[in-house]
Amino acid sequence: MPLTIPKERWTAEVQTATIGATKDEGGTRTSTVTIGGEQTLPFLHFEGETPNRPVIAMEVLDEIPTGWPEPLAQHYEDVWGDPAAWARKAVDEFGADLICLRLLSADPDGGDASADQCAETIQSVLEAVGVPLIIWGCGNDDKDNDIMPFCSQAGAGERCILGAATEDNYKTICASALADGHLIINQSPLDINIQKQVNILVTDMGMDLGDIIMYQITGSLGYGVEYAYSILERTRLAALDGDRMLQMPMLSIVGSEAWRVKEAWQPEEEAPEWGPLERRGIIWEIATATLFLHAATDILVMRHPEAVAYVRDHIDEMMSGQPI
Amino acid sequence: MALTAMDIYKQLPKTNCGDCGIPTCLAFAMKLAQGQASLDECPHVTEEAAAALEGSSAPPMATVTIGIGDQALDIGGQTVLFRHEETFHNPCGIAVQVNTSLPEEEMRERITTACSTEFDRVGMIFGLDLIALNDDDGSLPQAAQLATEVSTLPLMLMSDNPGTMRGALEVCGDGRPLIYAAGADNFDEMIALAKEFSSPLAIRGQDLDELYELSEKALDAGIEDLVLDSCAREPATLLQYQTIIQRAAINQKIKPMGFPTIGFITGDDQVAKIISGCELIAKYAGIVVTDLITRDTLLPLITARLNIYTDPQKPIQVESGIYEIGEPDASSPVLITTNFSLTYYTVEADTSAGNIDAWVVVVDTEGTSVLTAWAAEDFTAETIAKTIDECGIEEKVDSKIAVLPGGVAVLSGELEDASGWNVVVGPRESAGIPAFFKTEYAQRIAQY
């Protein structure tokens, strides 16, 4: 053979993380999700194992969304306002691997929901679906610190993922995750050093490496991908090169970022140069997801059911590939 | 990859004869390594040594030019596998496939549509790059005739038949279309055509080994402008092949693999094709061929290409200062924003879309977005006040009222103190600007 296949000799592999706990494991989930464990860059089957496929979490809001563009809204109008029904729809009809429950209603500038209300919502979603849960606060640090211990408690033993710990705000959420047996999302603003720092802070508190998921605020196609793509890629390269503190699986938020951008929702009358609106948002979400997948994302958080279906097919294709 | 003086010295005669004008071979090697001398100044260097030195100083991947003149497309020339190490060069070309069996009118329309498809992003115009005429009925020469009349973009001629390929090349004259493709069964004829018409040539191998062998043969035949097609059409194989070729070229400097690749977008429907397109763009394709032609499908591909080929170390920026939208006068509003191109042009597009005449004061934030700049303390009450003060906007308007992006509402009080201007907080997203000026603005400034 004239060409010798150029293989890299990576010295390490990505941490494996399992989300969700079944009855035997002290929870009530009917299915669990295992991610990570990659021994090479995404889908390079000739070089190493990709033992677990990337997964898709679908987003469920605990309040009625405002301003969702019609092509997206039409799939959820019948269930929004009822997070349990919404989650059930995402799992039963759209095939979500996980539910990403965002507790936006807790925002003091919005619904200002109480910790008890949030805990109740979590309870109802846990009862409604058998897949594992990501539980994400409202983004207001103080309020999240108020509600997270209760939210964490509400899902105790279920091995949920709690989000998100940041450089300036990680203690409460980390303590909760430790107390109730959850995983944690460590978030950083597109900065590898900060990411590493949060990972160190959280492991110093006793968190296992296998219980951490990394999230760099990844942005969307046209709005941040030029940075995010390389941040994800560099992080994965560092992991394979043996940097233990960057070896955890990665999550990207795709749906809310993609649907926020104008290209996804601006009507054709206002932006004729972009073509018909009908599927622009779906395509925008798919393109964002594809790029992040190939940059080494393990969990994609998505919104549109059609986008989810297409991306799932692509993951199937990539995973079924044979080593050369 | 730069050669060291020692690498060069090893290849020199080491006689220290001085005929190069420099007393010793080592000194000459040092000059050469610094680019201060050229190898032909030594009359005694052997042919093998010259070849070895040239070979190893050549870039790992050739840059190939398709077409001629203003619209010529450069592809390849990559130096790294990961764009954070150095930016990716020469954005991949997007080729729109046009089947030659189409009725003439449709063909004409497809070509003109492809040539006129343009998107305005971050203040630049981005479009498509090649028309790929796919010979599905043997009429490539006629299609090429039409295309040379209609198309402003360079051509790619797709046929396995050397006869029709010749016909089409004769039509194109010295326009340097890309010949697609030479495979094992038409190799010699296609090589001859590439030589005769000095056109770049795509090589197609059924697998990587065949591709390597054919590419090596083409190099031996003296053809230097090659494009590689690994024939992988299935996404998982494609990714692995693309990676292997790129590594072979860049890490291993294997010359027959040191050329840009061509990939074909696949997928069951138009939306699925976007996935395939994004994979190719991200994973090293030099040319991406597609039959997508609608604006809603091309926009994301072109955006993905722009993102992947933007150097993350150097954000695209505009100059700070005053910009005019529409025809602003002394009573027009003053908008404040940052000099990140994406930010400025988003604001500009939204404001013009609302038919609002306005002044925009752009603050130098080293090319970062509003919130990034705010977090990095490049977009503060002080930097904004300083820009307002220095740019001379005060002389252009009657009343000192500035509109601040909603995302940095927290700055408004401080900015009023620092600048002496009244500050109105605008919407968070610039898409809200038209509505904001229609409904709220007049009321909000009534007090000033």
Ligand code: B12
């Ligand atoms: C890409 C990105 C980066 C890139 C830089 C991109 C760039 N050139 O600016 C990089 C990776 C370098 C980066 C770095 C940092 N980032 Co950053 N980054 C982002 C990201 C993902 C997207 C930003 C973007 O491109 N937006 C698109 C542009 C067009 O938006 P924009 O400028 O805000 O403009 C919009 C509006 O503001 C409005 N608008 C603009 N002008 C005007 C004017 C008027 C009059 C009106 C009415 C409206 C208006 O309309 C525009 C379109 O909607 C965001 C998160 C996100 N998803 O938004 C974080 C984000 C902005 N970054 C953040 C941070 C903290 C940082 C860092 C400080 C982190 C760090 N310590 O390393 C650094 C600072 C950089 C530095 N120099 O040190 C934070 C800011 C926190 C906050 N809320 O203030 C964010 C929000 C992420 C987060 N949630 O933590 N970042």
Ligand code: SF4
């Ligand atoms: S001419 Fe060539 S051989 Fe002579 S000293 Fe210069 S480098 Fe050496």
